[in-house]
Amino acid sequence: MRSDVIDAPLTEDIVLPSRPEGKRRARTSRQYRVRSRTARVVLYVLLTIATIPFVYPVLWMVFSSFKPASEIFAVPPSIFPENWTTAAWPLVFTENPFLLQYANSLYIAVVVTVLTIIVAALAGYAFARITFPLAGPMFLLLLSGMMLPTEVTVIPIFQWANGLGLIDTHWPLILLPVFGSGGIVATFIFRQFFLSLPVELEEAARIDGLGRVGIFCRIALPLAGPAIATVAILQFLRSFNMYYEALIFLKTPAMFTVGLGLTRYEDVYGEPMWSTQLAATTLTVIPVLVVFLFAQRQFVESLSRTGIK
Amino acid sequence: MVGLAFVAPMVLGVIALCLIPFLYVIWYSLHDWDIFTGAFDFVGLGNYQRLLTDAVAHKSLGVTGVFMIALMVVNIVFAMLLALLVNQRLRGITAFRAIYFSPVVVAIVAWVIIWQFLLAVNGGVNGFLATVGIQGPNWLNDPNTALISIVIIQVFKGVGMNMVLFLAALQGIPPELKEAARIDGASPWRSFWSVTLPLMSPTLLLVMILTSIGALDVFAPIQVLTQGGPSNSTLVFSYYMYQTAFERQEFGYGSTLGVVLFVIVLLMTALQWRLRKAWVHDEV
Numbered sequence: 001m002r003s004d005v006i007d008a009p010l011t012e013d014i015v016l017p018s019r020p021e022g023k024r025r026a027r028t029s030r031q032y033r034v035r036s037r038t039a040r041v042v043l044y045v046l047l048t049i050a051t052i053p054f055v056y057p058v059l060w061m062v063f064s065s066f067k068p069a070s071e072i073f074a075v076p077p078s079i080f081p082e083n084w085t086t087a088a089w090p091l092v093f094t095e096n097p098f099l100l101q102y103a104n105s106l107y108i109a110v111v112v113t114v115l116t117i118i119v120a121a122l123a124g125y126a127f128a129r130i131t132f133p134l135a136g137p138m139f140l141l142l143l144s145g146m147m148l149p150t151e152v153t154v155i156p157i158f159q160w161a162n163g164l165g166l167i168d169t170h171w172p173l174i175l176l177p178v179f180g181s182g183g184i185v186a187t188f189i190f191r192q193f194f195l196s197l198p199v200e201l202e203e204a205a206r207i208d209g210l211g212r213v214g215i216f217c218r219i220a221l222p223l224a225g226p227a228i229a230t231v232a233i234l235q236f237l238r239s240f241n242m243y244y245e246a247l248i249f250l251k252t253p254a255m256f257t258v259g260l261g262l263t264r265y266e267d268v269y270g271e272p273m274w275s276t277q278l279a280a281t282t283l284t285v286i287p288v289l290v291v292f293l294f295a296q297r298q299f300v301e302s303l304s305r306t307g308i309k
Numbered sequence: 310m311v312g313l314a315f316v317a318p319m320v321l322g323v324i325a326l327c328l329i330p331f332l333y334v335i336w337y338s339l340h341d342w343d344i345f346t347g348a349f350d351f352v353g354l355g356n357y358q359r360l361l362t363d364a365v366a367h368k369s370l371g372v373t374g375v376f377m378i379a380l381m382v383v384n385i386v387f388a389m390l391l392a393l394l395v396n397q398r399l400r401g402i403t404a405f406r407a408i409y410f411s412p413v414v415v416a417i418v419a420w421v422i423i424w425q426f427l428l429a430v431n432g433g434v435n436g437f438l439a440t441v442g443i444q445g446p447n448w449l450n451d452p453n454t455a456l457i458s459i460v461i462i463q464v465f466k467g468v469g470m471n472m473v474l475f476l477a478a479l480q481g482i483p484p485e486l487k488e489a490a491r492i493d494g495a496s497p498w499r500s501f502w503s504v505t506l507p508l509m510s511p512t513l514l515l516v517m518i519l520t521s522i523g524a525l526d527v528f529a530p531i532q533v534l535t536q537g538g539p540s541n542s543t544l545v546f547s548y549y550m551y552q553t554a555f556e557r558q559e560f561g562y563g564s565t566l567g568v569v570l571f572v573i574v575l576l577m578t579a580l581q582w583r584l585r586k587a588w589v590h591d592e593v
Contacts, residue, residue, distance in 0.1 A: 043397055047405045050391065053465045054408050057423045058415075060433055064426070073429060077436030123319035132312025138320050145327040147578060149525065151547045152571045155554055155564050156333035157326065179322030187319055212311040241416045243529040248555060259418040263533055274426070281419045292414045296407040299414065304473045 058285065065089070065279035072274045088275030091265075095273065097254050098280055101261040108173050108257065109239040115178045116186050116235045117228055124190025124227075125216055129202070142184050150176055150245060158248060168251040176245055182238050186231040193227035194220060230302040240288070258284050331571070337564035344558045356565035366566070368541050369549040372456065373573070376545055377524040379460045384520050385513075387464060388471035395472065396479045406476075410469030417466065417529045424462045425449070425534055449534055452542035459530050459543055467523060471516045478512035479505070510588060518581050525574070546570055 060079055064072055065088055067081040074082075092098050126132065127139060150157075157176070161167050177183065197220065205219050246260040253264065262284060265277040292299055341352045360366055395406045412420055427433040428448040435445030448458040482505060490500040506513070528547050531537060537544035537552065550570060554563025 040399065043394070043399060047394060047399075047402075050394065051405065051408050054412055054469075056433070057420070057427060057465075058411075060427065061423045072426065073431040075431055075436075076439065077431065077433050079433075119318045119322065123316040126312040126315035130312035130315065132310065132316075135312065135316075138316055141320060141328070142323055145323040147574045148327040148331050148571065149574065151525075151528070151550060152567045152574070153327055153330035153334060155337060155560055155567060156330040158555075159333075159560075175322070175326060179319070179326040183319060184323065212315075216315075237414060241418075243418055243532075244551075247532065248551075259416050259529075262416075262418050262422060277422060278426070281422050285415050285419045288414050288416070289411060292411060293407065296403075296410070300406070300410060300473050303413075303470065304477045 058289070061278050061285070062282050065275055065282050067275055069274050072278075088273070088279045091273065091276040092280045092283065095265055095267075095276060096256075096261050096280070098258070098261060098283070100254055101256045101258045102284070104170065104256065105240055105258040108170055108242075109236045111174050112177050112182075112239040113232050113235045115174070116183050117231055119178060120183055120186035120231060121190045121221060121224060121228070122216070123187045124192075125194050125220055127187070127191045128194035129199075129220075130212065142187060146181050146184050148181075150180060154244075154248060161249060167249060168255050169249075170255070172249040173239070173242060173245050173257070177235065177239050177242065182235055186235065189231055190224065190227050193224055197223060226302070229298060233299060233302050334564045334567045334571075337561055338568050340561045340564075342559070342561035344560060349561075352561075356562050359562060360565055360569065365541060365544070366549065366569075369544045369546050370569075372542065372544050373525075373546040376456060376460065376527065376543075377521055379457065380463055380524045381517060381520050383460055384464045384468055384471060385516060388468045388516070389475055391468065391472040392475035392479055396476055406473075409472055412466045413469045415466070418533060420466050421462060421530045421533045424458075428458050428462075450539055452539045455535055455539060455543045459527065459534065462530055462534075463523075463527060467520075471520065474512055474516055474519075475509070478509045482508050514581070514585055514588070517584075521577055521581075525570075546573065 056079075063079050063081060066084050066086060068083055068085050068087070071082055123142075127135065157172065158167075161172050166172060201223070202215050202219055205215050210218065241259065242257065243259050246257045250256050250260060253261065256264070262277065262280055265273045265280060267273055338356055339351060339353060341348070341350045341355065343349075391409055395402055395409070429435075430445075430447040430450075434448065438445040446454045448454045486504050486508070487500055490504045495503065525547060527545055528551065531543055531545055531548045532551070535543045537548050546566070547570060550563055550566040553559050553566055
């Protein structure tokens with residue numbers, strides 16, 4: 001089951017190549033040193049060809065947002081606009097409340113992330129450190145929750161949200177990721193992390209008269225930086241990319257998340273507004289990519305530490 | 310008792326938003342539910358009988374299976390190749406790694422929208438194929454190519470994640486072992502199959518689990534690109550369930566499909582347990 005998913009890679013010491021460490025580096029360099037010049041050229045060519053499906057879509061998106069609609073499907077297709085125009089850009093904000101939708105996505109993602117960290121760190125800490133009645137059954141309960149994706153449980157939740165007047169509010173989008181597989185995975189990550197912390201630290205604090213809550217707040221949580229970073233990245237991305245829940249629970253454009261909003265760029269005749277849609281997509285994608293490029297080491301390390309998307 | 314208080318928020322939340330709803334799904338699945346008249350009639354296993362003769366549901370199960378296997382194979386092979394490629398000591402290798410990983414952080418809807426344009430009949434992909442003399446198909450509107458298009462979009466979106474996991478595993482292999490294989494006269498090819506791959510089996514299994522779970526979560530591309538068409542060729546099960554419950558308002562039968570979806574997850578979990586016991590080399 002999926003707890004093992006987290007157990008395995010966390011206990012291994014994963015060494016990432018970008019981290020030059022004396023001994024490891026010496027060994028790997030012997031192992032992987034590319035000897036001949038030709039081999040190196042071949043490798044660079046392969047590496048570059050392999051970037052095409054990852055880079056081309058993004059570049060095409062950015063440049064096409066400056067094309068007039070007639071050029072989007074020009075034959076033969078070209079990446080650069082023939083006639084540059086920014087006509088599509090202002091429409092991003094007038095056809096859809098884009099900024100509001102962006103703000104919705106951001107604040108939901110922040111709330112989801114913070115809530116998850118609090119709830120999951122508490123639970124993960126208790127599972128790792130405290131002996132309490134029913135700990136085993138409760139752990140199993142969380143494990144079984146992992147096998148219930150939103151798609152399975154959505155119908156009753158939709159009915160309840162309807163009865164409580166929570167349709168077209170952000171409540172379902174906030175609560176479902178926290179108390180669904182995302183939050184459960186986060187609990188496992190925290191549990192695994194706290195298991196790896198030396199107990200001595202806490203025992204010293206206990207002798208000094210600190211209670212459980214004090215130890216958690218003052219000792220354990222401040223040391224949990226790496227786990228917090230991993231959970232934060234996972235949950236922020238999960239929430240920011242949420243689509244299914246948004247489609248089901250949200251009805252009015254002002255409440256939409258940015259992802260849902262992107263699919264609604266149509267003119268009054270229901271014709272798609274290609275360039276505008278691409279401009280909005282650009283505005284959605286580029287900030288995230290910029291943050292990623294600045295912090296890519298942290299991203300990659302955090303995610304490979306857990307092995308969970 | 311403090312422990313109970315610590316786990317209470319998470320456990321109660323999961324009970325309220327996963328387990329209890331699941332019990333309701335089972336209960337609903339035994340009913341015929343007309344949302345317009347409000348009629349909620351117990352029909353026993355009636356919905357399950359309907360499932361047995363529902364050709365669309367059967368087709369949908371087939372599509373889901375094909376999609377899952379295709380995604381797993383393409384994703385894992387490609388991820389392994391990329392991992393081997395970026396596991397070289399070359400200047401600038403980190404940049405390549407970051408590029409292959411970058412779609413992981415891009416919102417799925419945005420990624421899908423871009424590819425919708427690229428896979429159009431006059432889009433970039435066919436334009437590229439035309440330069441090498443191939444007349445590309447109308448990818449998303451042809452029943453023969455629609456599903457594979459979705460696979461391709463999903464693979465490029467997520468392959469970086471698997472690449473990173475494979476890379477970490479590759480770098481965890483003690484160089485002495487490969488050295489020993491080399492001295493014993495093993496070719497690099499042989500050494501990969503006999504030394505590297507067995508040592509990576511825990512990661513390989515992990516990646517398979519993650520990829521298969523990810524394969525169930527393919528709602529956004531289907532909804533944005535094909536709505537299950539053309540001629541149901543991309544009607545994955547979660548999308549069929551969405552159509553039934555939220556477009557046709559058949560919440561009773563939709564719940565039955567939800568139960569089936571759960572059974573799929575359960576079977577996959579069981580299968581993974583078996584695989585793990587039979588196959589994984591060094592268990593941590």
